[in-house]
Amino acid sequence: MxxxxxxxxxxxxxxxxxxxxxxxxxxxxxxxxxxxxxxxxxxxxxxxxxxxxxxxxxxxxxxxxxxxxxxxxxxxxxxFGFLFQGAALFDSLTVAENILFGVRNLRPELLANARGVVEQKLGFVGLKPEVALLKPAELSGGMKKRVGLARAIAHEPKYxxxxxxxxxLDPIMSDVINELILSLQERLKxxxxxxxxxxxxxxxxxxxxxxxxxxxxxxxxxxxxxxxxxxxxxxxxxxxxxxxxxxxxxxxx
Amino acid sequence: MFHNPVAFVGRRLLGWARTLGGVVVLVQKTVYWLFKARPDVRNTAIQMNEIGVRSFPVTSLTALFTGMVLALQTGYSFRKVFNEPLYVGTVVGLSLLKELGPVLTALVVAGRVGAAIAAELGTMNVTEQIDALYTLGTNPVRYLVVPRFLACLVMVPLLTVYADLIGILGGFGIAHWRLGIPAPVFWDEINAIGLEDGFHGLIKSVAFALIIVITACYKGIRCQGGAEGVGQATTSTVVVSMVMVLVSDYFLSSLLVSLGVG
Missing domain, CATH: 3.40.50.300 (P-loop containing nucleotide triphosphate hydrolases)
Structure with missing residues (x-):
């Protein structure tokens, strides 16, 4: 609460x-x-x-x-997991490094299966594992938001x-993000x-x-x-x- | 806004006090994180490369031509006075080691590195990446400021030593081939320069490194207002750090001379 x-x-x-x-x-x-x-x-x-x-x-x-x-x-x-307005991904790091950034500091025990964490979180937000090696500059606005969301949930926050x-975002991508929010609520409670x-x-x-x-x-x-x-x-x-x-x-x- | 001069002066004074307070807090946090947690080796190495290695070419060029012009001017001026180009090695060596090496290196670093640090941290701030660091369990001072601080503190004095050497070599080239000064005469004069004169320059270069990195990090982290704010932070970092380097140079030199260092 x-x-x-x-x-x-x-x-x-x-x-x-x-x-x-x-x-x-x-x-x-x-x-x-x-x-x-x-x-x-x-x-x-x-x-x-x-x-x-x-x-x-x-x-x-x-x-x-x-x-x-x-x-x-x-x-x-x-x-807490925080999805920022502009996603706030770290430009100098790859998608995988962005996702693992919080895990490294907040839940280091999860790093034993770092690759699994990245693939699972990318899967949650509907992205393929290949995206993990890209830099934020190579992503579209919608993809950045999704990666930002994957990063926000990577350390399994309560809020x-x-x-x-x-x-x-365009109306379709907006609805995709809405669906993601709903699905995270259902799956992660x-x-x-x-x-x-x-x-x-x-x-x-x-x-x-x-x-x-x-x-x-x-x-x-x-x-x-x-x-x-x-x-x-x-x-x-x-x-x-x-x-x-x-x-x-x-x-x- | 400017109707009341007392209010105007008061506002400016409060603004300066706030800035000074902010700088002191940043220094205090930087020192705290420097000793509280092991510095991020990878990040520090990246910054050392960015701040030091990548500044080598421009520092070399600046030092080489400064040494050359110094020898040329000294040689011709002294020839007018003494009929001989006397003391060229001494003047080139002392000027570079005590003044031009540290000051010119600091000005190059302030322009190249100070601007880059302020722009990078400023962009991270306006795009909420610094807030993101907090929410991902990382203190931004530890992650961003400490590696830059360490890198500047190590690389600026190293660059200064390198600039001294390149400048002296440039001076030697002109002294020997253009002014006709025999090599042993030039190098004897250089060898006669005391170690404390080298320390004088090195101590100042450490102080300049601190001025540049703290100004750049402070301006970057406090940057607000989107792209315009980043531009302002960058410009003001270069201006403030260059002016502070030049002003502090006099006071530091004065202090070091009175303490008998150089």
């Missing part, structure tokens, strides 16, 4: 999160939706300890990670965090937190949806509840309308 309580985070004068309360029980897939710049990715990075909150508290299972030192935080970070998993503004993807992969607006969670519910929500913020966001209470910068121009 991951729990955020009254979390605030600012970057200079920009107060991104202004009191986020969120709880993600085990086995659930929660999707955080919201406009660009509302702090969705910041929320993910706070969960995994890449950022520290200014105020508020964060728990991972029974451990409060808010004030942990680097060594103790490292133990908690082992529980997988997806930062905009379908952004920048992991808890997932997805950050996206792609509503099709949201409805497909989520058990529960939370909407972030102006630094706070303004709505939470199952996909069905969100779809039928009367909250004007939610209605405007899920229908993708420029008319409504959410004022985007373009309207001030």
């Amino acid at each position: 991951i729990r955020l309580q009254g979390v605030h985070k600012a970057f200079g004068a920009n107060r991104v999160l202004r009191g986020v309360d969120l709880e993600i029980p085990e086995g659930e897939t929660l999707t955080i939706i919201g406009g660009s710049g509302t702090g969705k990715s910041v929320t993910l990075k706070l969960m995994v300890g890449l950022l520290r909150p200014d105020h508020g508290r964060i728990w991972v299972d029974d451990t409060e990670t808010t004030f942990l030192n680097e060594d103790k935080l490292f133990e908690e970070q082992k529980k 997988i965090l997806y930062d905009e998993p379908t952004t920048g 992991v808890t997932s937190i997805v950050v996206t503004h792609d509503m099709k993807s949201t409805y497909k992969v989520s058990n529960r949806i939370a909407m972030l607006h102006e630094g706070r969670i303004v709505a939470e519910g199952t996909p069905r509840e969100i779809q039928s929500s009367e909250n004007p913020l939610v209605k405007q966001f899920i229908t993708g309308s420029s008319q409504g209470p959410i004022q985007m910068a373009v309207r001030h121009a």
Whole structure:
């Protein structure tokens, strides 16, 4: 279980999160939706300890990670797999080396069968073993995301965090990634937190949806509840309308 | 933004304090990881090749022509004053060992290696690869900064020694074949230079290596704002490290001279 309580985070004068309360029980897939710049990715990075909150508290299972030192935080970070928006593959390493990077540090015992780990994880994300020897520059956008996902699951984490998993992909590849997320949930029984503004993807992969607006969670519910929500913020966001209470910068121009 | 001059000065001072604090923290973390965990041998060797071996050609060319021009200018200038090209070996040797060898090598490394380190780490930062390192159980300072730090600390002094030798050889070529100075005269003057003069240059080259690598790593790791940010980090690394090398050169020389080193 991951729990955020009254979390605030600012970057200079920009107060991104202004009191986020969120709880993600085990086995659930929660999707955080919201406009660009509302702090969705910041929320993910706070969960995994890449950022520290200014105020508020964060728990991972029974451990409060808010004030942990680097060594103790490292133990908690082992529980997470993180799929970055641009995949964040290491350019100088091959696909296989990328996949084994986390395994080497977090689960060295799995290295006894390194080749098996690479082939199995590539298989999970629908890639052939031949891809293992390629460098990231030789991969397409969709393949990079898949390799990023293979790397995120290689050390068999309990929680997988997806930062905009379908952004920048064509609709078919987006659906392939959605299917992958679903299949990983079924096969690995992991808890997932997805950050996206792609509503099709949201409805497909989520058990529960939370909407972030102006630094706070303004709505939470199952996909069905969100779809039928009367909250004007939610209605405007899920229908993708420029008319409504959410004022985007373009309207001030 | 500039309405209130006090606020403007305050903001600038806070910015400098923040940068200085950031640099100190980076140095502290680098030293911590240097001793806490065994350095990554493969990564360090790659960086030594990149920073040292691949800087050899440009360092050689710079040192060779500097030595040559130094001998030429000294020879002709002294011939005007003394009617003989006296002390060419002494001037070439001392200038290269104490000043030009370490400073020119540092400037070449700052331009070639400092820019490359800042661009590489900056790109890794803006593409979230540094965040990815954390999530995969690796501290970026340990994985990225320590190997570059070690490589610079070893390779810059080595490059300096090499530049000194090449520069002196270049100077000898001009002194002997163009100015007609007999070889034993030139080499006697070189041999008369004390070991402490060599140390003077080497100590400075270690300090320059530290300046370059810490500036480049700091600018790279703190880089923000996509491709534009990477460009700014790269440019500012080269400018800041070159200026700091030149400014610190005076103060280090002054300190070393007062301590009797060279």
